[in-house]
Amino acid sequence: MTDGEALGGESEALRFDGDVATVRDALVSWYEADHRAFPWRETDDPYEILVSEVMSQQTQLDRVVDAWRDFLDRWPTIETLAAADRAAVVAFWSDHSLGYNNRAKYLHEAAQQVVGDYDGAFPRTPERLSELMGVGPYTANAVASFAFNNGDAVVDTNVKRVLYRAFDVDDDDSTFESAASELMPEGESRIWNNAIMELGGVACGKTPRCDEAGCPWREWCHAYQTGDFTAPDVPTQPSFEGSRRQFRGRIVRLLGEYDGMDLDALGHRIRVDYTPDGEHGREWLRGLLADLADDGLVDVEETEDGTVTRLRR
Numbered sequence: 001m002t003d004g005e006a007l008g009g010e011s012e013a014l015r016f017d018g019d020v021a022t023v024r025d026a027l028v029s030w031y032e033a034d035h036r037a038f039p040w041r042e043t044d045d046p047y048e049i050l051v052s053e054v055m056s057q058q059t060q061l062d063r064v065v066d067a068w069r070d071f072l073d074r075w076p077t078i079e080t081l082a083a084a085d086r087a088a089v090v091a092f093w094s095d096h097s098l099g100y101n102n103r104a105k106y107l108h109e110a111a112q113q114v115v116g117d118y119d120g121a122f123p124r125t126p127e128r129l130s131e132l133m134g135v136g137p138y139t140a141n142a143v144a145s146f147a148f149n150n151g152d153a154v155v156d157t158n159v160k161r162v163l164y165r166a167f168d169v170d171d172d173d174s175t176f177e178s179a180a181s182e183l184m185p186e187g188e189s190r191i192w193n194n195a196i197m198e199l200g201g202v203a204c205g206k207t208p209r210c211d212e213a214g215c216p217w218r219e220w221c222h223a224y225q226t227g228d229f230t231a232p233d234v235p236t237q238p239s240f241e242g243s244r245r246q247f248r249g250r251i252v253r254l255l256g257e258y259d260g261m262d263l264d265a266l267g268h269r270i271r272v273d274y275t276p277d278g279e280h281g282r283e284w285l286r287g288l289l290a291d292l293a294d295d296g297l298v299d300v301e302e303t304e305d306g307t308v309t310r311l312r313r
């Protein structure tokens with residue numbers, strides 16, 4: 001497959017040069033190695049997850065943690081919430097600055113629906129979950145994914161930004177949905193949605209942190225290779241330490257096309273003013289390669305004929 005060609009010849013949505021299974025594994029391994037430890041990621045209780053999702057709609061995640069714990073201390077089960085006085089739930093919401101009080105009312109009403117209509121057992125599909133009061137398609141899918149591993153691929157602003165930058169997905173809602181679904185491994189919505197949202201949250205934010213966050217998709221990422229980090233919600237190029245990042249991206253892209261390159265050949269290909277002994281010469285290039293080697297992306301081999309670099313496989 002060549003650069004820009006569709007995945008497996010079947011997809012119009014994702015454009016990248018690689019094997020989709022490898023791309024998936026890279027993200028899941030990155031997520032499993034380290035991620036923010038939000039307590040609702042440690043549970044598969046649909047009630048606890050619903051509360052976290054409703055609270056997160058308008059409040060920063062770090063601030064949600066205490067409110068979520070307090071809420072569950074006070075109403076530990078869906079039954080206790082359903083039996084609560086609505087005014088008490090609304091008062092809790094305002095006391096914790098959780099945004100629109102309507103969300104508290106809807107959450108209370110949803111609890112009564114689950115207890116009254118489903119005997120306390122949450123429905124398990126996004127479609128049925130979205131029939132609960134105040135539960136829109138996004139929240140329904142999140143609960144289906146995180147509680148029951150039974151959701152579709154999440155497509156929120158963060159995920160769109162990641163897909164747009166990494167796989168050059170067109171800025172169009174239905175194309176984003178197709179791309180996200182193709183990328184998600186079948187039946188893995190819990191880990192996959194957590195992982196791609198984490199990537200959008202800690203690595204591929206409006207100001208990307210590709211290297212600092214050890215983004216597992218640099219090898220395939222269109223933005224990383226071209227240096228264009230604009231996105232649907234980032235219309236102008238974000239300001240960051242762009243130059244070294246761009247050159248690292250160019251190195252990764254070039255090495256992807258060759259089975260090893262000589263140091264100077266690589267230097268001449270990535271910048272026109274490369275001069276082996278000059279300011280932007282071997283020493284500068286070795287610095288970039290050392291960073292990429294530390295990140296596990298390239299290997300640098302000293303041979304009798306010189307220095308050979310290649311992508312690490």
Ligand code: SF4
Nearest residue numbers: 203204210215221224
């Ligand atoms: S390499 Fe950078 S721009 Fe590309 S997906 Fe990773 S964090 Fe986003």
